[in-house]
Amino acid sequence: MVEMVSRPYARAFEAFAAGNPDILCLSADLTSSCEIDGFRDRHPDQFVSLGMAEQNMMSFAGGLGLAGFRPFLHTFGVFMYRRPYDQLIASIAYPRRKVRLMGFLPGVTTPGGMTHQAIEDIAVMRSIPNMTILETGDATEVESICAAADSVDGPVWCRVLRGSVPRLFDTPIRLGEMRVLAAGTDVLVVTSGICTEEAMRARAALAKAGVSIRHLHLHTIKPFDAAALLDHIGSVKHGVVTLENHVTEGGVGSLVAETMADAGIGKRLIRLGLKDSFAHGGSRPYLMRYYGLDALALVRGIADLTGAAFDITEEDLAAARVDEVHSLVKAEAL
Amino acid sequence: MTPAELRRIANRIRRRDVQAVFEAGAGHIGGEMSVIDLLTCLYFHELSVDPADPLDPERDRLILSKGHTALALYIVLSEKGFIPKQEISTFLGHRSRLNGHPNRVYVPGVETNTGPLGHGLPVGVGMAKAAKLDRRSWRTFVITGDGEMQEGSNWEAIMTAAQFRLDNLTLIIDHNRLQQGASLADTNELAPFAPKLAAFGWHVEEIDGHDPAGICRAVSRATGTPDKPKCIVAHTNKGHGISFMSDNVAWHHKVPNVEQYEQAMAELAEAAE
Ligand SMILES: Cc1ncc(C[n+]2csc(CCOP(=O)(O)OP(=O)(O)O)c2C)c(N)n1
Ligand SMILES: [Mg+2]
Numbered sequence: 001m002v003e004m005v006s007r008p009y010a011r012a013f014e015a016f017a018a019g020n021p022d023i024l025c026l027s028a029d030l031t032s033s034c035e036i037d038g039f040r041d042r043h044p045d046q047f048v049s050l051g052m053a054e055q056n057m058m059s060f061a062g063g064l065g066l067a068g069f070r071p072f073l074h075t076f077g078v079f080m081y082r083r084p085y086d087q088l089i090a091s092i093a094y095p096r097r098k099v100r101l102m103g104f105l106p107g108v109t110t111p112g113g114m115t116h117q118a119i120e121d122i123a124v125m126r127s128i129p130n131m132t133i134l135e136t137g138d139a140t141e142v143e144s145i146c147a148a149a150d151s152v153d154g155p156v157w158c159r160v161l162r163g164s165v166p167r168l169f170d171t172p173i174r175l176g177e178m179r180v181l182a183a184g185t186d187v188l189v190v191t192s193g194i195c196t197e198e199a200m201r202a203r204a205a206l207a208k209a210g211v212s213i214r215h216l217h218l219h220t221i222k223p224f225d226a227a228a229l230l231d232h233i234g235s236v237k238h239g240v241v242t243l244e245n246h247v248t249e250g251g252v253g254s255l256v257a258e259t260m261a262d263a264g265i266g267k268r269l270i271r272l273g274l275k276d277s278f279a280h281g282g283s284r285p286y287l288m289r290y291y292g293l294d295a296l297a298l299v300r301g302i303a304d305l306t307g308a309a310f311d312i313t314e315e316d317l318a319a320a321r322v323d324e325v326h327s328l329v330k331a332e333a334l
Numbered sequence: 335m336t337p338a339e340l341r342r343i344a345n346r347i348r349r350r351d352v353q354a355v356f357e358a359g360a361g362h363i364g365g366e367m368s369v370i371d372l373l374t375c376l377y378f379h380e381l382s383v384d385p386a387d388p389l390d391p392e393r394d395r396l397i398l399s400k401g402h403t404a405l406a407l408y409i410v411l412s413e414k415g416f417i418p419k420q421e422i423s424t425f426l427g428h429r430s431r432l433n434g435h436p437n438r439v440y441v442p443g444v445e446t447n448t449g450p451l452g453h454g455l456p457v458g459v460g461m462a463k464a465a466k467l468d469r470r471s472w473r474t475f476v477i478t479g480d481g482e483m484q485e486g487s488n489w490e491a492i493m494t495a496a497q498f499r500l501d502n503l504t505l506i507i508d509h510n511r512l513q514q515g516a517s518l519a520d521t522n523e524l525a526p527f528a529p530k531l532a533a534f535g536w537h538v539e540e541i542d543g544h545d546p547a548g549i550c551r552a553v554s555r556a557t558g559t560p561d562k563p564k565c566i567v568a569h570t571n572k573g574h575g576i577s578f579m580s581d582n583v584a585w586h587h588k589v590p591n592v593e594q595y596e597q598a599m600a601e602l603a604e605a606a607e
Contacts, residue, residue, distance in 0.1 A: 029481065031515040051484040051522035052451050052513065079450065083487070111360065111426065113433040115401070115449030281426070281433030 001319075002197075003167040005139035009102075009160055010035035016146035017072065018043050023150070024064060024071045026050055028057050034074035034104050035162055058084035061099045062091025070098045070150060076110065077103030077118030077159060081125070088155075093128050096154040100146075106135070106159035106193060107245030107274075108288060113281030118159075119274055123250020125157040126222055133221040134175075135159040137168065137196040141219050144172030148219075151175060159193055166197055173219045178228060184212030187302055188232050188240045192218040192252050194284075195243040195293060202295040205316040211302060218252060226259045233260065239268035241301040245293055248273040270301045335379050340546035344374040345606045347409045348575050349599060350422060354405055356595045358426040360434070364572035364585040365479060366406040368510040368543070372477060372568055373398070373410045375549040382472070385415035388442040394472050395445050395461050399454020400479035400508060401435040402587075408432050408441070416443035452485025454478065455505060459491045462503035462563075475553070477506045481513025484522045489534075495563040496535035503563040504553060505536075508543065510572040512583045531565040543568030576601055 013036060017023040029052045031037050040047045050057040054075060061071040073080065080103045081088060092099045103118060110116040125133050132152045136142045142161055149156040152175070169179065181196075182189075182203060191199045196217045206213055214236050216229070233240060240260070242253040253271030260269060274291055288294040299312045347370050355361035377383070381394040398407045405425055412419045417431070424430035431440035435449030445461075448454045458476035465472055478488065495503050507527055511517055518524055528538045537559040541548040551557060552566045572586070573579025576598045590598055 027515075029484075029514045029516075029521060033514070037515070049516070049521055051518075052481055053484045053486060053522065055486055083450065083452070083485075111434055112449060113435050113437065115435050115447060280429070281435070281437075282428050286428045 004164045005167050006164055007035050007162065008139040008142040008165055009162055010038055012143040013072070013146055014039045014042070016150070017046060021046070022068065022070050024048055024069050026057055026061060026071050026073045028052060028054050028075040028079065030075050030104070033076070034102065036074055054079050055084040055087050058087035059091040062087070062095065062097050065092065065097030065099050066095070070100065072100045072102055072146070074102050074104070076105045076116060077121055078116055081118075081121055085124070089128065092155045093130050096130050098153065099155045100149045101155065101157050102160050103158060104160050104162050106161075108279050108291065108293065109161070109194060109245070109284050111281060111283060114278045117279055119247050119279065120250065121157070121159070122221060122246050122252070123254070126250060126255070130154050131222060132156040134173065134219055135193045135221060136161050137193050137217055137219060139165040139167040140169045140171070141173050148173040148175050161194070168197060168200065176220050176223055176225060178225060179217040179219070180215070180232075181217055182213050182215040184214045185236055186212040187238050187305055188214045188216065188236045189298065189302075190216045190218065190229075190240060190242045190252060190256055191244065192221065193245045195245055198288070198293070198295040199243060199298055201318040202298050204318055205312045206299065206302060206310070209308070209310045209312060211306060211308070221252060221255065224255060224259075226262070229256065229259050230263050230265065233265055233267060238306050239270070241270045241298065241305055242272060243293065243298050243301070244273040246273050247277075248275060268305055270305050272297055272301050337546040337550070340374055340378055340550075342606065343378055343413065344371050344546070345575075345602060347374060347406065347413060349602045350409045351405055352576070352590070352595065352598050352602065354409070354422055354425045356590055357423065359589055360426055360587070361405050361589070362402040362587045363590070364512070364579060364582070364587070365400060365403040365508070365510070367574045367576060367579065368570040368572045369398075369400065369403050369477060369508050370406050371544045371546060371574075372506055372508065372549060373406055375546050376475060376553060377410050377414050379550050380553045381475070383414070383443070385443070388416060392470065392472055394475065395458070396475045396477070397445050397448065397454040397458050398436060398477050399448050400451065400477060400482055401448030401454070404432070404434060404436040407436055407444070411441070411443040414443070417441065451479065451482040452487040455488050456491040458503060458505070459495045459498075459500065462495065462500040463498055465502050466498070466500065473502050473504065473555075475504045475506065477508060479513070480507055480509045480511065480518055480524065480527070481521070483507060483524050483527070492531065492534045492536065499561040500563045501558060501561050504566065505563065506553070506566045506568055508570050509567050510570045512572045512581070512586070514586050516583060527565070527567045531567075535562060537562040537564045538567065539564065540567045540569065543570035544574055575605060
């Protein structure tokens with residue numbers, strides 16, 4: 001049974017930031033939606049409300065950074081880069097400000113539809129010099145992302161999970177490393193964020209079907225340890241499948257593809273994720289099923305890669321966690 | 335249509351909205367209650383739009399820039415005949431056209447996708463300029479939230495509209511004094527809006543945004559100044575019509591429980607009589 005942790009960011013951010021006067025908590029009118037309402041109430045001196053004005057928030061943070069503060073910006077991921085992109089480059093990325101960009105509701109985890117889905121943020125951030133990229137896949141990573149991000153001498157893009165988050169790992173994020181979750185020899189599976197839980201659900205059924213999976217989870221997407229990935233690719237027979245809560249262009253799939261191409265690796269790679277497509281609005285499990293981001297999509301990808309036919313259905317997958325559904329949770333949905 | 339008839343329609347739309355939020359378990363009920371009278375008067379009294387020909391080049395355009403209140407727009411569009419009334423029950427459902435934010439690709443009558451606040455007015459300014467370039471007489475209306483006006487993009491658009499003398503453009507600010515997490519006064523206060531818009535060269539009207547007669551007068555062609563874009567500062571209440579929601583920031587996107595739902599429906603039913 002997977003432990004579900006309620007609002008891990010709320011507690012972790014407060015524990016990390018409270019009493020550290022160099023850290024400021026910035027919000028663009030999504031304070032409760034980013035779980036910093038308690039921090040606002042208990043630490044008003046470290047809380048700065050900027051209203052719905054993300055471009056201003058971004059350059060304002062650059063100004064704070066110039067004066068030695070380490071601002072943590074909070075809003076939905078989409079609003080953190082689509083509009084204030086120029087500000088992000090000129091005020092923060094180029095001058096390497098220690099600004100921590102906490103983007104909530106990554107990818108299809110929002111019910112808000114196309115305008116609220118950050119589905120290409122990793123592609124954008126990967127191409128920005130000086131940027132570090134972290135993505136959380138469980139409660140332990142959410143709990144350790146503040147310390148990890150704040151250890152970086154420069155800006156950090158963070159994909160943060162909120163609400164009820166499963167605990168999959170015991171150890172905190174160690175910047176720049178990758179987690180080896182299974183060390184099989186047939187297929188290498190590389191996942192990040194919420195897709196890691198999906199891959200974990202599929203593993204037992206795949207093992208039963210006779211496929212030996214090597215599974216890597218990436219919490220640090222940039223910088224990236226190419227040599228370690230190549231070692232893992234060298235340890236599997238068939239090739240690699242990536243699964244990500246993002247478009248397949250520019251994200252983890254591309255990162256793996258580039259690493260393989262640069263090293264002249266001739267193995268096959270199957271990239272799963274959103275396929276050059278904006279997604280519809282809907283619940284997360286529905287969207288993950290519909291757009292092929294879930295455990296079953298991974299099973300199909302592995303069947304494609306190995307040429308095997310599996311008789312694996314939803315019932316064979318490890319129990320999916322059950323999201324709490326009551327009006328309070330729903331009320332927080334946007 | 336008379337103010338009394340408009341009131342009746344708005345009341346019916348409010349009740350359908352509360353029911354849909356309750357059933358879907360999500361929605362932005364506060365901002366929906368505050369904008370419904372504005373939408374009702376526009377669609378049932380002022381706008382020249384035809385559900386049988388939603389893309390008629392001569393139609394008036396309305397952009398609901400505060401796209402989080404899409405549900406209110408969907409219900410108005412269903413009352414007008416753009417979409418079937420029974421479709422409202424699919425709101426936020428799997429594969430429904432009725433997403434949390436309006437999507438022009440799926441829903442006839444929706445002019446542009448909104449949801450990222452601060453996006454609708456600049457699009458509306460472009461539309462109004464297009465009508466001028468084409469020498470057409472159709473008009474463009476944009477409704478923004480008051481908190482939404484904190485987005486700098488709006489003020490760039492306000493500047494442009496005045497520069498291009500877009501007297502075919504009407505901006506209606508749904509001035510309910512609250513944004514998502516707090517009042518404007520405790521965030522970035524923008525009130526009073528009227529002198530700010532006037533200083534940018536706009537014709538400004540201030541109205542009670544829940545009074546159909548006042549809304550209809552302000553949005554009509556007869557009200558305005560040649561060569562100036564028009565801004566209507568509509569004084570509204572978030573959660574209007576439901577006592578425990580009205581003016582209460584907690585109801586930005588809260589969902590009523592059973593008792594709250596029943597009380598809200600009872601209050602609205604009583605107001606309808
Ligand atoms: C660019 C952007 N930032 C933040 C949000 C999240 N958000 C949705 S509604 C809302 C508050 C809107 O307040 P207001 O404009 O006053 O609308 P109303 O009171 O009518 O609901 C916020 C911050 C958003 N949709 N877009
Ligand atoms: Mg408001």
